[in-house]
Amino acid sequence: MSTAAAPVGPAEAVAAPAPEERKRGWTGYLLLAPAMLWLLVFFIIPMVSLVSTSLYDPSGSLETGYSMTGHIANYVDTLSEYSKQFIRSIIYAGIATLACLLLGYPLAYAIAFKAGRWKNLMLVAVIAPFFTSFLIRTLSWQLILGDQAWVADILRGIGLLGEEGHLMATPLAVVTGITYNFLPFMVLPLYASLEKIDPRLHEAGADLYASPFTTFRKVTVPLSMPGVVAGTLLTFIPAAGDYINAQLLGNPQTTMIGNVIQNLFDGGSYPEAAALSVTLMAAIVVMVLVYINRAGTEELV
């Protein structure tokens, strides 16, 4: 009996974990299900619908309906017609992202290392604008940049702005608006990655003959790269598709691609609007991939 029982033991032991593994597997899928459903309903289906709309015959209308003709020419036509707005969007978003980085890095650095007991208050101050509507905040910039406002007065006073010069309805106003609106999206990831840096690394830098600036350049900046990458992406991507700032603070010569898409949808030109949307998305994906590849974030811990 004992000899017969012996081989059974290990066999049972091997078989035992199997049902448990299967159970664990099910739990995983169950937990994933809501997210999957969300992605399906709010991402996959709209994506399919958007791409197929972009291939409709553009001669149709809401009244007569659209016919699916696989009209790839939509892409070529819209891109050639609106290339100026397209490039302008990329440039405005790029400048605003750079401005956000230049303004946001010192702010995030100060909050992470120098704020002491004011740290939480400063973080709240960064997020506080979100308590007011995006639209209201952008509209208030019309007042700040208006011809009669003190900013323009001062600039005229010191001769930086001509007597006939305006701040409102200029590219500067649009870029300023975008910079303002997306600054928190830059500051928060930057803060998160700076805050993780062990202050002892700064001391180690100082101990190893690096001046504060060299320590910043050789230690702080490389270690904050994940925050820089996340912050620039979170700023650039929505900024490239933004249309509120150009609409409220710009003029017809500052129209961005977001405004074009919105106007086309309003005018019922669904296939063209869809084609432009897909092009913008693809362009952003390509740029982001190239950028991440260049920044080499996977090398960072």
Place this chain on the structure above:
Amino acid sequence: MADSDAEDLVLTGVTKKFGTFKAVDDLDLTVPQGSFFALLGPSGCGKTTTLRMVAGLEELTAGAITLGPQDISYLKPYKRPVNTVFQSYALFPHMTIFENVAFGLRRQGKKDVKKQVEDMLELVELAQYGARKPTQLSGGQQQRVALARALINRPQVLLLDEPLGALDLKLRRAMQIELKRIQTEVGITFVHVTHDQEEAMTMADTVAVMNAGLIEQMGEPKELYEHPRTTFVANFLGQSNLIKAKVNGTDGDQIRAEIEGSTLRVPRDRAADDAAVRSGSVWVGIRPEKVFLAAGGTETSDGSNVLRRGRVTDVSFIGVSTQYLVRMPWGQELMVFEQNTGAREDFRVGDEVDLHWLPDHTFLLDADQDATAGVEREDLG
């Protein structure tokens, strides 16, 4: 190099206050060039603050630090010829081991660092790890990288802030020997901060015991251990039996101290404090391993110090030794460590015993000092 005391590290009246708290209080200290110097003390005694002031990471409130002829008191840390091995190593996580070690050389504008870095990695036995990142190394290896990163700059003084604190016991022992070897090899002054008395005594030529911002006593490890001058040192370095006694005269160069009817003799030069001796009230100190046990009433007091009628209350067999607790007639429990040589008699709980030891092993301390100062060392880990 020509003059042996030319590059001594000298701290004069160094004080550091954090708000109203005095972390370091009017400290005077001379670390001879080329020595392995340990600052030993419990956490919060000011030893790390002292080290950070030498490194330039903490500003002095008062006093001066000089290194040879140069006053470095207010020099920026990156301009001091001093490097630190940090407690948590503080290796740069985004750089390879090679780049970590080369960091200091590159900042000093040295161009050809490859050979030097490789030699240094060789010295700490990490030659094949240059291409790895710090997170890919074990704690002991990271510790050695931190050491290499500091040593490669050939500082005049190397500061070590509890460098072995994060390692397990076995690795710590190995690194103690390693550090001592490297120090002997490179001949740089090492200032080592630690709360581990064994670590300090194994490695250092000179140990300064710090307590509450002050140096209690300084000297060679053996001198400190055999001849403690305060109750804090007596308890913090190893263990001591401290027994309240009255001085009742001298015999030549021996002091007579009386404890509950027994007279003990202590060489005059082993009394820490003449004033205490004159005042008459002292602690008689004896290390537990210096005491011998004998069956009650069998020990004669010809020349040795004897305390009679103790009763064994606890016996712990450790292996190399047996630890006894003996309750004396006046209620105090004394510790006795007997080596298990096989030549000594074993005792059981309840046995009546006599304690005896050589007068030359006895020391006298000021009875005004707290007999339990420095005892809580074990709790601090």
